[in-house]
Amino acid sequence: MKNLKLKAARAAKDLSQDDLAKICGVSRQTINAIEKGDYNPTIKLCRMICRALDKSLDELFWEEDEV
Amino acid sequence: MKVLSKGAKIALDIALIVFLVMFFVAAQMILVNEVTTNRTEVIKVGDGTISPSVKQNLVLGNSGNAQFFAKWWPEEDLGYITAVILRDMNNEMLFYSTGNKLECWSKEMRLKKGTYEVELVFFGNDSDFKTYFENIGVDTSGWEVADCFKEGTYTVNYEFGIKGSSSAITGIGIITILFLIIIASHLAIVITSNSGNTKAYYDERQLLARGQASNASTYSMLTYFGIYFLLKMGEFYLPLPDTIMIFGGVLLGFVVLATLCIWNNAYIALNQKPKSTLGLLTIVCGINLMGAIVNFTNAYRSEYFRRIELIENLQFRTALINLMMALTLLYVIILYVVRMRLDARED
Numbered sequence: 001m002k003n004l005k006l007k008a009a010r011a012a013k014d015l016s017q018d019d020l021a022k023i024c025g026v027s028r029q030t031i032n033a034i035e036k037g038d039y040n041p042t043i044k045l046c047r048m049i050c051r052a053l054d055k056s057l058d059e060l061f062w063e064e065d066e067v
Numbered sequence: 068m069k070v071l072s073k074g075a076k077i078a079l080d081i082a083l084i085v086f087l088v089m090f091f092v093a094a095q096m097i098l099v100n101e102v103t104t105n106r107t108e109v110i111k112v113g114d115g116t117i118s119p120s121v122k123q124n125l126v127l128g129n130s131g132n133a134q135f136f137a138k139w140w141p142e143e144d145l146g147y148i149t150a151v152i153l154r155d156m157n158n159e160m161l162f163y164s165t166g167n168k169l170e171c172w173s174k175e176m177r178l179k180k181g182t183y184e185v186e187l188v189f190f191g192n193d194s195d196f197k198t199y200f201e202n203i204g205v206d207t208s209g210w211e212v213a214d215c216f217k218e219g220t221y222t223v224n225y226e227f228g229i230k231g232s233s234s235a236i237t238g239i240g241i242i243t244i245l246f247l248i249i250i251a252s253h254l255a256i257v258i259t260s261n262s263g264n265t266k267a268y269y270d271e272r273q274l275l276a277r278g279q280a281s282n283a284s285t286y287s288m289l290t291y292f293g294i295y296f297l298l299k300m301g302e303f304y305l306p307l308p309d310t311i312m313i314f315g316g317v318l319l320g321f322v323v324l325a326t327l328c329i330w331n332n333a334y335i336a337l338n339q340k341p342k343s344t345l346g347l348l349t350i351v352c353g354i355n356l357m358g359a360i361v362n363f364t365n366a367y368r369s370e371y372f373r374r375i376e377l378i379e380n381l382q383f384r385t386a387l388i389n390l391m392m393a394l395t396l397l398y399v400i401i402l403y404v405v406r407m408r409l410d411a412r413e414d
Binding site: 042 | 270271272273275332337410
């Protein structure tokens, strides 16, 4: 499932995938894979992304319909 | 997962260069000198007359791997059969060859320094021929040679000797130089690049992808070698010699690993420069391609090549390995470039 919330948050901060990847210390393709829903990141990376985008874990990674 | 730091890479490259030089020096020390002798014999066949056998000593200066060979050139069609026997200092037979042919080569043997005796025996009839071999413990049942004998006098030039590992040493020398060029190129890239300032590493998704790729690579190699050994045990005909078949399995593993890693963007670590890696791959690919061309040309030119089955030729095998390596690397380079283009479009 695509993570549109992450994409939106990144766009709101005016960051490219590459910028966010550099902040988090991962490859651009990893950020792309997370946004496309092809890869489930570890909690460690989720926290790094959240910090970079000033969002909480719930805001970016919690899906109501998944419960 | 951290990849090696710049200092560690330089140290490793230097260690490899030292090892290669030492290996080459050690290989030189086991070089066996070539010993070759020529002689002309007049062989009479008919009226119960046959020339006696001739014996010649060959002195080997160094121990090492070597091949014994004998070649002969009769003025006319052969009407007799020559047997060539090589014995060591203890009079133990190391090699024999016979039949209505003009050239024979032993397999590569480990020969000690010393004197070896070569005996050329000429046979003018079937019974002498079979009796001789039965006396030295060779089973001659099934040898149909009665039609080979023809009366006449034949002048034949013989050349025989022990061919040392000189060709192998040349091969080792070429391979060593190629490796030295590769390592020196890598060293130059590492020293001139700035990637050493920031350590390269793989992120968590890349590590996962690499793990999956390693798994797939291992299983594909296991499957390949499983099938290969089954075919081998079943004595099925395999079109290529063992060296090539085994090398093919290793390459298969590498191709699977590289394909999955490249496709999942996990081949090159973060902070590593793709251009440097691609440059190095291109150099290795080019060197292998050159090696293949040189070895194919040499193999084609050699007299040995024309007289035996193509695939038995060592240089041909080396050329084939070079070619397989070059094609594999070319595939990796092309796949990497394609992936980079697709990535750029995605971006």
